[in-house]
Amino acid sequence: MMPARDLKGRITLPRRADFPAQAVLLRRADLTMATIDSQGGLILSEVLATLAQHGITETGPAFFRYDVIDMEGTMQMSFGAQVAPGTPTPPGLIADIVPAGRYFTLTHHGHPDELYDVMVMLNSWADTRGHVWDREMTQQGDRFAARLEFYHNGPETPPDDWTTEVRIRLAD
Numbered sequence: 001m002m003p004a005r006d007l008k009g010r011i012t013l014p015r016r017a018d019f020p021a022q023a024v025l026l027r028r029a030d031l032t033m034a035t036i037d038s039q040g041g042l043i044l045s046e047v048l049a050t051l052a053q054h055g056i057t058e059t060g061p062a063f064f065r066y067d068v069i070d071m072e073g074t075m076q077m078s079f080g081a082q083v084a085p086g087t088p089t090p091p092g093l094i095a096d097i098v099p100a101g102r103y104f105t106l107t108h109h110g111h112p113d114e115l116y117d118v119m120v121m122l123n124s125w126a127d128t129r130g131h132v133w134d135r136e137m138t139q140q141g142d143r144f145a146a147r148l149e150f151y152h153n154g155p156e157t158p159p160d161d162w163t164t165e166v167r168i169r170l171a172d
Contacts, residue, residue, distance in 0.1 A: 022082050024096050074140070115166070
């Protein structure tokens with residue numbers, strides 16, 4: 001278990017919201033908890049650079065998506081950007097959709113190192129309130145229909161000033 005620490009950032013209370021399906025372009029990677037910080041940002045930067053090289057405009061903030069979570073092993077993840085439907089797919093990227101549905105979302109303003117603790121709190125809150133995530137247990141880990149972190153600002157902004165929206169799809 002990780003030691004408890006004071007959060008220096010701020011979080012909003014979770015709110016339920018309906019979101020439409022969203023076209024995205026992304027790259028997938030298998031990472032561990034130890035390599036997400038060092039590799040995730042690099043992969044996302046490569047995706048955004050590819051979009052820029054091909055003149056593709058983002059329609060919303062870039063994101064990390066946690067497709068399959070195994071906290072002790074490998075995490076299957078996607079790193080991408082929201083785009084207009086029908087956007088051509090550049091080489092090296094994959095066209096996909098973030099599914100429509102009911103989600104719980106909250107916003108964290110502060111260092112991304114605090115997101116682990118934010119997720120622990122959100123999961124505990126959801127369990128206490130009887131909310132169920134749209135996920136299935138597999139041998140590889142928990143497979144989520146949609147569990148995302150949207151980065152409203154990023155590398156050029158000091159990490160203590162980052163704004164991150166966490167969004168998790170609810171089971172129907």
